[in-house]
Amino acid sequence: MPKPPKPSVSTGRVVAAAVTLLLLGTVGATQAVRVGASFMRDLELVSPALSKSPPWTEDPKTPRLARRVFLVIIDGLRSDHSYQLPFLDELRRKGVDLEAQSHYPTWSRPNYVSILTGVPPRASGVRTNWHFTPVLLDSLMDRARAAGLKVATATDYGLLPSLFLRPVGNGGVAIDPKDLEVDIDVMVEAPASKTALRAPGANLRSPFHDARYVPWPGGFSEASAALVEGNAELVVLLIGAVDVAGHAHGADSEDYLEATQTADRALGRVLASVDLALDTIIVTADHGHTDAGGHGGTEPEVLTVPLILAGAGVKPASVFDARLIDVSPTVSALLGIPAPGHGMGRTLVEVVALDPEARQRRLSADRLRLLATRSVVAVSEARAEAELLENRALRLGLVLGGAALAIAMAVLLIRRRVLRLDLRVLMVAIPAFFVVYYALIATLGQRFSPSLLPQQGHLTMALVKYAIVGMVVQLLASLWVLRRQGDLASRLAAANGIAWTGLMLSMIPAGLLWAFFPAPYVLVPGATWLILIPAVTLTVACSAIDVALTLAIELIVFAARARYRHLVAAASDSAS
Ligand SMILES: [Zn+2]
The missing domain is CATH 3.40.720.10 (Alkaline Phosphatase, subunit A)
Structure with a gap:
């Protein structure tokens, strides 16, 4: 007994699914670009906690x-x-x-x-x-x-x-x-x-x-x-x-x-x-x-930078723990004025020619100042951390909820056969972007650090350059694997599969970063995150653009072939 023919996929539905994914991608991309573009500025605090407390300026x-x-x-x-x-x-x-x-x-x-x-x-x-x-x-x-x-x-x-x-x-x-x-x-x-x-x-x-x-x-x-x-x-x-x-x-x-x-x-x-x-x-x-x-x-x-002192008031000594924040209190000691009152550094008394009693007075002034400034900073950091933790559960819930919703949507679309997760197609098309993009960033050096970008702190431009290369590679890979798909509807359904997976793979990590490192940054993310946060954010925009291009090309192919078949049918009709 012959098998009943597979029910044909509704063309309208496949196209509708593609358009939905396009919209989802556009929203994600817009959000990502907005977050990415303001990342460097979000790191800045206009009035940090110290600026709101009076400076310690006792002479x-x-x-x-x-x-x-x-x-x-x-x-x-x-x-x-x-x-x-x-x-x-x-x-x-x-x-x-x-x-x-x-x-x-x-x-x-x-x-x-x-x-x-x-x-x-x-x-x-x-x-x-x-x-x-x-x-x-x-x-x-x-x-x-x-x-x-x-x-x-x-x-x-x-x-x-x-x-x-x-x-x-x-x-x-x-x-x-x-x-x-x-x-x-x-x-x-x-x-x-x-x-x-x-x-x-x-x-x-x-x-x-x-x-x-x-x-x-x-x-x-x-x-x-x-x-x-x-x-x-x-x-x-x-x-x-x-x-x-x-x-x-x-x-x-x-x-x-x-x-x-x-x-x-x-x-x-x-x-x-x-x-x-x-x-x-x-x-x-x-x-x-x-x-x-x-x-x-x-x-x-x-x-590590040089710190050379010579002239009046300087005496030879070794100091092994000098920091840039120690420079201004040391200059103040040389000029006999109070150190800047928000400072968190110490007078390098070892190299300043003060008599023991004066040296002691500088040291106690430093101690009182540090007590004041360190506590202001510690309180503000602790407060920021508490706020972060408080909001993290909510943010994580939103991200995981969103992911669950997307998976449910995918299951529905797969059942209706308008979205197809073809393993071989995904294995070629999806990693193309991520592999190329992160490999390019990694070629900058052995680890992720803002120092690996030669330009003056302009992370975004460097990342965008790599992202464009990654996007082109992924687009070509997607089109190459889709070319082998049979009929048009299943080809578009497979493209929908690439689109959905790509969006998930970029949006979930970006969502997690948003949950763990939300702006404004009272606490500065470490050097690795300083690169990874904008880098991951950018992948959302790139995936969305890739999705848009892949789906657009597939839609055009789909429409052109349908029209071609229609014309052929019309021609054979008139011939008979
Ligand atoms: Zn520089």
Whole structure:
């Protein structure tokens, strides 16, 4: 007895299922792009817990040891590449040669803040170079000004003069964001354009009495020389050129070496007239660079930077645990002023020539300040963690519920034969994207870290590039395996299967990350997650686009063949 013919699949239903999957993909992609695009900004905190507590600024009243302090930041100079530079080596001979640890995430803006406020990125809320709002933490400049000292800066990188904007007339103590004559929410969203309207008349001042942004060749030397000639007691010099060479060619390149030599020569010329019997020079860096170029992660070559101190008030000693957050309290001790009051670092008393009694006063001031700042940070982190845990169950429930719903939908569609999970098809089509995408990211280095991306913290662009390659591979693989499917309806049903599986495989991990690492990030995700969170988010958008393209092509093939058959049938009709 012949088997009854299989009931034919309704064309309309297969197409309807494809359109539903397309819609689902579009929603997922839009959400993913939104989350991915704001990831770097979500890491930033405009007013961290510390900024809301008054700074601890009690004066330990220790003698002033240096008439002037020149604090030099060579952006991106890693420690082991800071030797055999004549000027720096000469400073080392005259003073002390230390290494300092930078703070994760090892990007520039976060660590200018570490150096100048003594607050690491974790607590300062400045975690990437996407921080556009004024830092509302007590700074070295605020302390110096409050003590009646003049502060100045020269840099070929425009950021420093504007990083710590203050309301005019504010001595720098406890700044309320409301006092800033700019809409902070607008600055977060569109830092330059929207605030520009009111910018010329804004009631703001730079933290420096004299701020020189000199981005042209020779500008740094000219401006720095003028500041050395001048009378500012605290002078912050920032050189950006070494970091630029690091990004372009890597720390293991001739160009980087040349950039360090050029910077060293310029500093030697500019600071030649500094009288080290009266004044002090400190040289450090915000972060290092990988051999291939890049920073942001926790690699030793990225974390370890030089810290050289020479001149008045400096005495030789070894310090093995210096950090960038220790720089500002140490400068404060040299100038005889209170340390920045939100700082979480210590005075490097080992290298400061204080008598035992004064040294003790500095140490107790440090202890009280650390007691205050550490508890504020600990409370805010504990609170954030508790909130996270509280919401995690709900978020996990939503993700798992959504997944269950999708599986139920798939079962229904499979029964109606409008969705087909053909194992061989899925095995070729689905891994294509993920394998290519993650393999490309992995080729950047042995592990996931923001340092492996050479560009300055622009994770998204690098990831998008890899995602596009992955998408093309998956699209070709999908079309190649679908080509072998029999009739049109089953071909589209198999395409629906690829679409459904791809969406599930990308959306569930993205959902889990959303449950475990939701924005805003009071707690900074680790270096691996800093890459994986945007990377996984992006896979949702890519899968959705792939799904859309695969299904669209299949729908076109489907329609074209149906039309062709119709024409053939019509032709044979008229022939008979
Ligand atoms: Zn850099």
